[in-house]
Amino acid sequence: MRIILYLGKGGVGKTTVSASTATAIARSGKRVLIMSTDVAHSLADALGAELSSTPLEVEKNLFAMEVNVLAEIRENWTELYSYFSSILMHDGANEIVAEELAIVPGMEEMISLRYIWKAAKSGSYDAVVVDAAPTGETMRLLGMPESYGWYSEKIGGWHAKAIGFAAPLLSKFMPKKNIFKLMPEINEHMKELHGMLQDQSITTFRVVLNPENMVIKEALRVQTYLNLFGYKLDAAVVNKVLPASSNDQYLQSLIDMQAKYLRVIENCFYPVPIFRAKQSSKEVIAPDRLFELSQEIFNGKNPIDVLYSNAKTQTLEKINGKYVLSLYLPNVEVEKLAVNIKGDELLVDINNFRKSIILPNVLVGRKTEGADFEQGTLNITFTN
Numbered sequence: 466m467r468i469i470l471y472l473g474k475g476g477v478g479k480t481t482v483s484a485s486t487a488t489a490i491a492r493s494g495k496r497v498l499i500m501s502t503d504v505a506h507s508l509a510d511a512l513g514a515e516l517s518s519t520p521l522e523v524e525k526n527l528f529a530m531e532v533n534v535l536a537e538i539r540e541n542w543t544e545l546y547s548y549f550s551s552i553l554m555h556d557g558a559n560e561i562v563a564e565e566l567a568i569v570p571g572m573e574e575m576i577s578l579r580y581i582w583k584a585a586k587s588g589s590y591d592a593v594v595v596d597a598a599p600t601g602e603t604m605r606l607l608g609m610p611e612s613y614g615w616y617s618e619k620i621g622g623w624h625a626k627a628i629g630f631a632a633p634l635l636s637k638f639m640p641k642k643n644i645f646k647l648m649p650e651i652n653e654h655m656k657e658l659h660g661m662l663q664d665q666s667i668t669t670f671r672v673v674l675n676p677e678n679m680v681i682k683e684a685l686r687v688q689t690y691l692n693l694f695g696y697k698l699d700a701a702v703v704n705k706v707l708p709a710s711s712n713d714q715y716l717q718s719l720i721d722m723q724a725k726y727l728r729v730i731e732n733c734f735y736p737v738p739i740f741r742a743k744q745s746s747k748e749v750i751a752p753d754r755l756f757e758l759s760q761e762i763f764n765g766k767n768p769i770d771v772l773y774s775n776a777k778t779q780t781l782e783k784i785n786g787k788y789v790l791s792l793y794l795p796n797v798e799v800e801k802l803a804v805n806i807k808g809d810e811l812l813v814d815i816n817n818f819r820k821s822i823i824l825p826n827v828l829v830g831r832k833t834e835g836a837d838f839e840q841g842t843l844n845i846t847f848t849n
């Protein structure tokens with residue numbers, strides 16, 4: 466069983482590449498479920514099918530669903546939801562505002578994750594492909610399994626306080642069944658899912674990007690955060706690549722700019738493999754076109770496979786009270802090495818190859834104290 470998650474900035478082609486991957490897997494004879502956890506769904510448009518939160522077999526072996534988190538909260542989590550909205554209404558918020566606010570932070574992520582967990586555990590699929598929301602939201606989603614214990618404790622704590630201080634006032638709003646009893650059970654599921662997400666033989670993270678400056682930065686941020694959570698990237702898919710050359714001057718200048726950024730991508734993601742998809746002049750919708758695109762991207766490889774293992778690209782550790790960022794750069798001979806920080810970016814120049822990394826928040830504003838290169842790993846120490 467494999468879980469494949471595509472991440473990246475808004476509009477880069479996550480839905481298209483996810484749907485394309487799922488179609489290729491289905492046509493290789495494996496049962497696959499593609500699931501969209503994005504609130505703004507477009508998976509249905511990409512597949513040309515009407516989707517709901519029940520998996521639909523779009524074609525043989527290809528199942529698709531769109532998780533509607535808000536509807537899910539209303540239907541299945543009414544107790545928790547109405548409990549919080551009553552507290553808020555009691556505090557003077559109007560009903561609609563209270564309903565909006567009652568969606569406890571983290572709840573949407575938790576529900577999406579439970580869907581992934583359920584699909585992965587169902588035994589019905591060989592692969593679950595997740596078409597996720599743009600980076601920020603998805604990073605919250607992926608950080609959730611680790612922080613869930615803290616999260617449920619916080620909600621539990623809030624609950625206990627509410628009972629302690631305002632029992633008489635709140636008693637009429639209290640949920641009948643103790644929904645807080647559910648928390649430990651969900652905690653177990655989250656722990657299990659966390660283990661699955663960290664297991665490279667089960668879960669594969671891929672980033673989708675375009676050859677554009679801002680998009681690359683966001684993709685690097687994805688890589689940094691994945692590494693921090695202990696998740697590994699096994700491929701980068703560069704989508705919307707223009708043809709090699711053109712007679713049109715305007716188009717040629719765009720092509721030249723892309724060529725520059727394609728080189729940046731090659732350096733920055735090394736040693737993770739990079740796959741490319743051309744900007745198509747036709748819309749990429751419905752399974753046949755999506756399948757064609759998958760052939761172009763994966764070029765003979767089956768996207769259900771782990772495309773790169775040992776993708777230990779970055780690690781951050783605290784050694785003797787100091788942060789040490791380690792970058793894995795196999796097969797690199799270091800003659801000249803320079804490390805510079807520019808804002809939240811770390812620029813590493815090795816010989817005439819430049820790699821840039823987006824620093825995790827904890828390192829922003831710190832200076833580097835030293836860098837050494839040992840057994841294919843560059844270790845950078847930061848000041849306190």
Ligand SMILES: Nc1ncnc2c1ncn2[C@@H]1O[C@H](COP(=O)(O)OP(=O)(O)OP(=O)(O)O)[C@@H](O)[C@H]1O
Pocket residue numbers: 473474475476477478479480481482503507598599704705742743744745746747748749
């Ligand atoms: N290789 C391609 N050639 C041409 N059009 C493409 C290609 N890839 C994606 N598109 C189009 O670009 C638009 C955005 O793609 P898509 O919806 O897959 O991106 P996304 O990253 O999922 O966006 P969002 O962040 O909004 O979910 C869509 O209209 C899609 O059809």
Ligand SMILES: [Mg+2]
Pocket residue numbers: 479480481503507596597
């Ligand atoms: Mg999308």
